[in-house]
Amino acid sequence: MAAVAAFAGWLLRLRAAGADGPWRRLCGAGLSRGFLQSASAYGAAAQRRQVAHFTFQPDPEPVEYGKKSHQSSFEILQPVNDTVIFGEDVAFGGVFRCTVGLRDKYGKDRVFNTPLCEQGIVGFGIGIAVTGATAIAEIQFADYIFPAFDQIVNEAAKYRYRSGDLFNCGSLTIRSPWGCVGHGALYHSQSPEAFFAHCPGIKVVVPRSPFQAKGLLLSCIEDKNPCIFFEPKILYRAAVEQVPVEPYNIPLSQAEVIQEGSDVTLVAWGTQVHVIREVAAMAREKLGVSCEVIDLRTILPWDVDTVCKLIQMTKLCNQNMYIGQGRPAVFPHELRPHASLFKPYDINLGFSELFSRYILVCIAGAA
Amino acid sequence: MKKMLTAAVSRVLSGVTQKLASRVLVASCKYSNNATFEIKKCDLYRLEEGPPVTTVLTREDGLKYYKMMQTIRRMELKADQLYKQKFIRGFCHLCDGQEACCVGLEAGINPTDHVITSYRAHGLSYTRGLTVRSILAELTGRRAGCAKGKGGSMHMYAKNFYGGNGIVGAQGPLGAGVALACKYKGNNEVCLTLYGDGAANQGQISEAYNMAALWNLPCIFICENNRYGMGTSVERAAASTDYYKRGNFIPGLRVDGMDILCVREATKFAADYCRSGKGPILMELLTYRYHGHSMSDPGISYRTREEIQSVRSKSDPIMLLKDKMVNNQLASVEELKEIDVEVRKEIDDAAQFAMTDPEPPLEELGHHIYSSNPPFDIRGANQWIKFQSIS
Numbered sequence: 021m022a023a024v025a026a027f028a029g030w031l032l033r034l035r036a037a038g039a040d041g042p043w044r045r046l047c048g049a050g051l052s053r054g055f056l057q058s059a060s061a062y063g064a065a066a067q068r069r070q071v072a073h074f075t076f077q078p079d080p081e082p083v084e085y086g087k088k089s090h091q092s093s094f095e096i097l098q099p100v101n102d103t104v105i106f107g108e109d110v111a112f113g114g115v116f117r118c119t120v121g122l123r124d125k126y127g128k129d130r131v132f133n134t135p136l137c138e139q140g141i142v143g144f145g146i147g148i149a150v151t152g153a154t155a156i157a158e159i160q161f162a163d164y165i166f167p168a169f170d171q172i173v174n175e176a177a178k179y180r181y182r183s184g185d186l187f188n189c190g191s192l193t194i195r196s197p198w199g200c201v202g203h204g205a206l207y208h209s210q211s212p213e214a215f216f217a218h219c220p221g222i223k224v225v226v227p228r229s230p231f232q233a234k235g236l237l238l239s240c241i242e243d244k245n246p247c248i249f250f251e252p253k254i255l256y257r258a259a260v261e262q263v264p265v266e267p268y269n270i271p272l273s274q275a276e277v278i279q280e281g282s283d284v285t286l287v288a289w290g291t292q293v294h295v296i297r298e299v300a301a302m303a304r305e306k307l308g309v310s311c312e313v314i315d316l317r318t319i320l321p322w323d324v325d326t327v328c329k330l331i332q333m334t335k336l337c338n339q340n341m342y343i344g345q346g347r348p349a350v351f352p353h354e355l356r357p358h359a360s361l362f363k364p365y366d367i368n369l370g371f372s373e374l375f376s377r378y379i380l381v382c383i384a385g386a387a
Numbered sequence: 388m389k390k391m392l393t394a395a396v397s398r399v400l401s402g403v404t405q406k407l408a409s410r411v412l413v414a415s416c417k418y419s420n421n422a423t424f425e426i427k428k429c430d431l432y433r434l435e436e437g438p439p440v441t442t443v444l445t446r447e448d449g450l451k452y453y454k455m456m457q458t459i460r461r462m463e464l465k466a467d468q469l470y471k472q473k474f475i476r477g478f479c480h481l482c483d484g485q486e487a488c489c490v491g492l493e494a495g496i497n498p499t500d501h502v503i504t505s506y507r508a509h510g511l512s513y514t515r516g517l518t519v520r521s522i523l524a525e526l527t528g529r530r531a532g533c534a535k536g537k538g539g540s541m542h543m544y545a546k547n548f549y550g551g552n553g554i555v556g557a558q559g560p561l562g563a564g565v566a567l568a569c570k571y572k573g574n575n576e577v578c579l580t581l582y583g584d585g586a587a588n589q590g591q592i593s594e595a596y597n598m599a600a601l602w603n604l605p606c607i608f609i610c611e612n613n614r615y616g617m618g619t620s621v622e623r624a625a626a627s628t629d630y631y632k633r634g635n636f637i638p639g640l641r642v643d644g645m646d647i648l649c650v651r652e653a654t655k656f657a658a659d660y661c662r663s664g665k666g667p668i669l670m671e672l673l674t675y676r677y678h679g680h681s682m683s684d685p686g687i688s689y690r691t692r693e694e695i696q697s698v699r700s701k702s703d704p705i706m707l708l709k710d711k712m713v714n715n716q717l718a719s720v721e722e723l724k725e726i727d728v729e730v731r732k733e734i735d736d737a738a739q740f741a742m743t744d745p746e747p748p749l750e751e752l753g754h755h756i757y758s759s760n761p762p763f764d765i766r767g768a769n770q771w772i773k774f775q776s777i778s
Contacts, residue, residue: 109618112688135588135624136555136616164554167590203477205539207553 074294078261079231103241104148105131107141107158107195115160116197116256142168142194146176146246149189154241159196162250163210168194176246177221190244195237198226198250199291211290213250217320223247223272224319228293229255230263235270236317243272252291275323277330281312285330289316421445422715426649432631432669433638438656442648446717452494452647453712454726456486456705459510461734462519463678466509466526466540470682474742475526479540482510484677487647487704488611489514492579494647495654501569503549503562504581506541507611507676511581515548519734523741531740536747537755556582556589559608563595566606566667577605577661579654585616587630596634599667606667607657608634611644617680618689631671644672645702648711675702754778 105119111133113120123131134141138159145157159165165172172194180188200209216224223245227233233251240247278293279300288296293315300311312330316322421443429437463483469475482489489510492502504511512522517533525532526540533543543551549565552558562580569576586592587610599606610630614621621628631639638660642653650672657668675698679686686695712718753765753774764773 112618133619133623135619136585137588137590139590205477207541208478 074291074298076229076255076259076294077297078259079229103130103154103156105156105158106134106145108134108136108160110158114158116253118195118251118256119158138164138167139171142171143175145192145194146171146179146189149192149246150179150187152191154191155193156241157192157194159194161208161210161253162196162198162212163207165194165196165212169215172216172222172246172248173219177219179221180245181221188244189246191241192246193237193240193249194247195249195251197253197256199252199254201254208253211250213248213289213319216248219320221246223321224250225272225317226250226252226290226319227317228252228290228315229259230261232270232315232317234263235268236272238267239269239272242269247272250290254291270317273318273321273323275317275326276315277312277326278315279311279313281310282333283310283312285312285314285327285333287314287316287327289319417716418446418718419716422711422717424648424711424715426646426652427643429643429649429653430631430641431638432629432634432640433636434640437640438642438649438652442652444648444711444717446712448494449708449712449717450722450726452490453705453708453718453723454730455490455493455514456647456708457727457730458519458733459483459486459489459513460705461730462513462522462737463509465523465734465738467678467682469523469527469738469741475540476528477539478506479526479682480507480680481678481682482507482676484698484704485611485613485644485674486510487650487707488644488672488674491644491647491650492609492654494651496577496579496658499547499574500576500658501547501549501565501578502581503558503565503578504551505555505558505583505586506551506553507583508541508543508551512543512545512548512551515545517543517545517548519737520740523737524744527741527744528746529741529744530747531744535751537751556586556591558582559586559589559592559595560598562608563599563604563606563667566599566604567602569605570603575662577607577658579607579609581609581611583616584610584612584614584621584628584630585619585624587633588616588625596637596667596669600634600637603664603666605661605664607654607661608637608667608669610669610671611674612671613674613676615676615680615689618684620689629671631669634667634669637667637669639669639671641671641673644674645698645704645707647704647708750775 105122107114109115110119111123111128111131119131134144141157141159145155148155159168176189176192180190198213199211213224213226216222223240223243225236225240225247227236227249237249240249275287278297281300284303286296286300293313296313300313303309303311312333314327314330316327423441423443425441426439428440431437460483463481466475466479466481470479485507492511493514496502498516502511502515509522509526512533513519521531521533522543524530525534525536525538525543528536528539530536532538533545538544538551541551541553549561550558552561559580559582562578566578566580569578580595582589582592592608595606596608598604599608610633612621612630616624627633629641631641633639640653640657643649653670657670660668677686677695677699678684709720709723712723713720752767753776755778756765756776758778760776760778762775762777765776766772767774
């Protein structure tokens, strides 16, 4: 009863403060705008640059697996069975060294370069997959996936449906470095998962760490549906943790609760998970708010149940704050059936009217 | 004593003036006004005759081309330096080694013609009329940059120069579109659509070929074949490395891209071809880049240092022009050295400017997204940071 009263009181204060409330409260708490910026290592010239800052936090070591080794994100790729891996520059190892050593190990008829043609690469991959072989196509940067958009959406996604399950390209996986790094500008920073999030027939997955990446990638490869696997490029070097040497799977379409909490649910994926974790820690420390952090992992089809169950408990949820296309519009209308769970507090933070039915609070605006 | 001194001085002076006089005398008949050169014949595809095999280079033109090429070379090297000093960040694709292409193309067309190219655009930005200052300031992201500091290395634009395009091959259909506009407006202009050997394998280039040929557009497709698409050599990327034949139904010619006179004549020929209404034409420029694909590519993991050295010593475009001019009395070595000094000074000035000019104000971050909308807000890094978008 007291908890409810306190909670209501907090909400009322929030409401009174208006849309700027949380931010102003933070400012009031003695935090300057600069607290989100990293102590620049580049000197005076770069001090004004607002660099997104976060520290990669490895998950605690999983105990149930066997031998582990210290691996970063680009050492996990190993082809399985009759797999072929292809893409621009994959033969020598790839621009992020994800495929280093594979050509020597598995031969040049299984690991090969393609010319510069994304539409061709994906179309070609669909063709291989339709015959039953496993194809792992690499698109060098997610920003270049758009020439292949037609092949993915119109061919790969609809193959099973339009042939009445006679054919499918389920053994196709498209991997692509994803997300911003700070200096990528227009064409080396994009996060296009939202464009694909509206396309039934494909699966879209974004891991947050090497351990997750290996398990999720292997699940994507084994999954009988075409999958797009976006690898946060900033984590290729930044993220190092213990990863089991033997293959293992992490189920798709399952969100993971990274941190339990009781006041707010924060949902994120990819790089943002680490930012949100820091945000949650900050919120606990500075505002006394207990945040639940969920890593969505699979963007499409996403784990509606877990997210809604947890929102139901905390009654407050954010959306992923990632700049660019990262914000999926699938989110609100799928939550609509659960709208009865939420009381219609109208804290409208200027997003589409779909959101105005829900309580959306972002603590400490993540980068 | 005084007499002796004055005598000695006057002797020295007269000696000096004599020397000067003789030097002037020599100077006035030292240079010829022009010289005729034989240039390499171009390989032709679907063409009965090609560009002429001899050309006349005037002293004036020669000095102009030399200065432009030297400026581009120095500018690229300065950009390399600035990048390593972290004044330029992000991506930087340098075109040193390919100067004859930029300057030769410009020499073959009019300033009213149109040019569009890929991201290796600094040289063409300069020849199309941008100053070194505005190019370097754009690279360092400052207010005085040609795109107001918001475009960077790959997005430089000038009058009749449509960039600077980051996505490989995307400029193909764009160039065909510009050519359509030229034809539609009936102003006898052509469009040079440049792309690289890597981009030649993109589907949209084939689409552009088809549209240009179907509608007889005055579009000159130019493949700058520098033998490597990033780190992949042409043999490993293309089923046919005869890029001048890849237009299939479009006639083509293959040009020595290290000889500026070759490039100039071929461009003139191609421009005349298009202007006479015969439709598109394809030019392959055989050239070479000394730097790697970009500043993050050392450029030696897929080719040997010896190869780079041999091209530098045998076919360097600036060296070739210099030799031609000096051996045919169009200029002297000292004169060209003076031009070098001038160019160096200009580049140093520009670099100094580019390092000290202020960055564009943060308020301008959201401008120019739409056109003539009422100003609206753009969300920044979090919901409470807002930028006004005005255009």
